[in-house]
Amino acid sequence: MATSTFVGRSAPSDDKRWRQVDVRMRRLGYRPDGLIEVLHTTQEVFGYLDDDALSYVGESLGVPPSKVYGVATFYSHFTLKPQGLHTCVVCTGTACYINGASALLAAISKELGVQPGATTPDGRVSVLKARCLGACSMAPAVVIDGEVHGHAVPARLVDVLEKL
Amino acid sequence: MSTDGPDGSAPVRHGRQPEPLIPDGPARASANVCQAAGCLSMGSDQLFETLRAAVLARGLHDVAVRRVGCLGLCAAGPLVEVPEQGRLFERVHPGEPKRTEDLVSSLAGETVAGRSVAADPFFSHQVKVVLERCGTVDPERLEDYVATGGYEGLSKALTSMTPEEVIAEVVRSGLRGRGGAGYPTGLMWRTVAKAEAPEGKYVVCNADEGDPGAFMDRSVLESCPQQVLEGMAIAGYAVGAHRGYVYVRAEYPLAVKRLSSAIRQAERDGHLGPEIAGTRFNFQVEVRIGAGAFVCGEETALIASIQGGRGTPKPRPPYPASSGLWGCPTLINNVETFANIPSVISRGGDWLNTIGTERSKGTKVFALTGAVTNTGLIEVPMGLTLRQIVFEIGGGLAEGRKFKAVQTGGPSGGCIPESLLDMAVDYETLAAAGSIMGSGGMIVMDDRTCMVDVAKFFMDFCREESCGKCLPCRVGTEEMYRLLDRVTTGMATRSHLAQLEDLAAMVRATSLCGLGQGAPNPVFSTLRYFRGEYLAHIDDHVCQAGVCPVPAGPPAGATEAALAGTATVSSGGRP
């Protein structure tokens, strides 16, 4: 198992949240194979991954920048852009799909004027697609700010979104 | 603190939660409140607190109120089971006090309510090995697991069996990998056990359950994580590994939380860590969280991901059994496979071998969803027929809809038509029917589902999840998706269909990993059983299910596309 000998670059800013990232890296022994774990922590703390964060994590773990970038853009869980104030996630798993998830997505995109994966220009709502939330028995399911809306229908959903 | 998964998965509550109510003596009645993801998203955590308060307020000292894992009938959540009375209470929404009151008076012995479990075909057809403790133990209490015989298998293996005897027992059980391919588990263990490993070996639990419409592994991890850990530790002993990883999807924060807590408790009580069961065997387990990539379910991609890189697969051979994590021999099994192991060891391989069919032994867990009445998590002996699963366990289709197909195996699987409903569910029969067992998603489709659209749905999935490393999958899935899109929008001719079939055959044969090799399967299986639907779209511009936006009128290509904008013909007019 390779370990990085590089330690010592200081955090990009004096933002206290970097400490949480540092703690995570230390716990993982600054091993390059901890990259995904550290990116998880960084995104949890900051909400997204910007260039500063990617450089810092890469340099601290001894992973070249292009590799960090390759990893961060490979996994759909990571985002390089800040997310909206609210999140609206439409499940597009098979059970939800055959129960009308595409109609829900279309209604939401129309209501908010953004495509899945994007955030409204005012930064209010991010619309996301999920592969399967495991809420198949309530299909089609939509999760708005962590709350699951089962057996969702477009009209009711639009109501909820308007009241956010 | 509460964190949402950025993918929007239900929030996971951290910190202290109210303790379960457990009477000093034997309980007269227990309210087992389901705390798996489905019921939680319907408010079962609040229900637990409400019930607890109500039982305390009524002074019912001999009544238990406990958190348990998945009770199975997810469609009717939030669920509470009272095992002493053999009753299941459905839809106990915390917002409807009447339902809670009924339940409490039943617990107090005043009335008899709820659904009787014994005679219910949803339950009576099931045989529980993997889900043995789902719905009976508290997923976060190791003592519950131990009290029901947990870790007996591990301690038996460590104290009275040699590693080769353990492997022999697994071989004798006939257990095959539950992740999809169905490779005999015992043989794989033996290969890893025999591999030379100057730098150690690893055991990896694949919990990157990515098939859309599948939540078996999630339920097992959320309901009884200890059983999986025990299986891994036994595997570690058998193959000579001292480190294990569980690779879990980031979309399953609750599973991650319960698993992490289970590891801590097991280490605390000496079921994991150094000198397990007083022997010299040591075994450590770490959780690694995926980050949203279906391809990481492929074992070489999973290894790349655990090593912190892009989850792209590698050509096999060499197989992970000889060269896996950091080049060391690595045993990779999925959650359900490991969850079978403790029983195989404690009860013996012959016991599991008596369940199932000639070549498919034991049980299989399915996530039964779609257009069926009883959606939920089930475990059935191998060899039950699809008809029994859909119409008896599943209770048939909702609202008198007409059955059309059942999809198994996820994006690499296939759709099985009505004419094959009486076939037995086992590895070989499913494969012969053009599908696969897969990890256990089973989605029932009715006459409102268009089979071309279903094929397109899965192809859309595959093209988005393709890692992009090998050309046939990267470009082939995209091209197949476009061809399917042509069919559903009435822009296709029969020559497009022929093109689709050729391309599908080529992608299947030449792709680097299972994702690409399996991606054409939904196309092949829908063409095999529902070719008429394709032709109706192409020749007659008709979508029988009324799903696809095929325009009325003569087939495309015969007409000039309309003029649009400045001197342009609107797109796509390839005949």
Added chain:
Amino acid sequence: MRSGKPKLATIWLDGCSGCHMSFLDMDERLLDLADRVELVYGCLVDTKEFPEGVDITLVEGAVSTEDDLRKIRQVRQRTRTLVSLGDCAVTSNVPGMRNPFGPRPALDRAYLENATSRQQVPTEVVPALLAESLPVHAWVPVDVFITGCPPSADRILEVVLGLLDGRVAEAAKVSRFG
């Protein structure tokens, strides 16, 4: 006048005429070819209407405009063996480079941004662009493909003579893009 010799035609859609130039590069061999075929339509023939019953038609260029489309449909109908001549006809090649951008930006670029006078997108005389510039076989069945930008005179002659001698399959053996 009916000669009884096989009828050969050439047409030129969205291309640079390079393939026709290459055809002419056969030099004196053109005379030999002329002995074997009757050239019934093309840049060298003053016929306005594409004739019926053509045996071999060589098509240069991609299908980029409504006019191209109308022509190629008529040509296909009136031709026994249709030959895509050169990369534009075979792959849409350079004309197809506008496809990722769509026709409007291409027109703007040509008639507005780069025009020094009379900046205006024409609506008359110049035929309307199709949404995408596509190879010939995207619209009509094609029997033989000759790749190259342009294909060499030798290659063109070889394929045409091969067709005259009934050796269609050999055309592929000399394929090279670019």
Added chain:
Amino acid sequence: MSEVRTLVIDGKDVAATSDQTVLSAAEENGIHIPTLCHLEGLSDVGACRLCVVEVEGSPKLLAACATRVEEGMKVTTSSERLVAYRRNIVELFFVERNHICAVCVANNHCQLQDQARDLQLTHFELPPLHPELTVDATHERFVLDQNRCILCTRCVRVCDEIEGAHTWDIQGRGANARLVCDLGTPWGSSTTCTSCGKCVQVCPTGALFEKGRTVAEAKSRRPYLPYLVKAKRQGS
């Protein structure tokens, strides 16, 4: 220690050492298997799938570049089916991106173009995907044209394995996969690039080329690589 293995390739009895791949054993015996992502001197990834071969007893086709020889193996390298698949593969490469040979710097020096010729590919049946891609000309000596990139990752590997800079990697996935420099940085502002030019030399197409080259002028020097690898091994 490597041991001797005997196997049969296309009906010919062949001896190889156990550390050899099917591809190298075939090449040594004058049996040509087409490749694109493989390059002598770099690790193999089995990504382009051009070198897939049939191995008796294996239900799946295997990439010759990434499969070690085994005793008694029976390999078929050019059945009718394999040739058809290879032709499909090259077609998919061509329709994936804008590979207009006529206006490419690598015209006549391109390995993709050569494959099309060798496989007698006359035209493409599948519609082109035509994504709109960028050209990065910010580096003082070199240019990256994503339109010509076939994602073979030779540049990524030579930069990582030989030069040790790891300037290149792949970003995104599936059809959105792209060659990427550092953190999506313009090549000219890369903090890791040593401007050694190895990536340019190993590029099989016109995706990476020296500035100042025009159509058909970009010629790579690939054979230098084995010498470099040898020198590197001796040095370490």
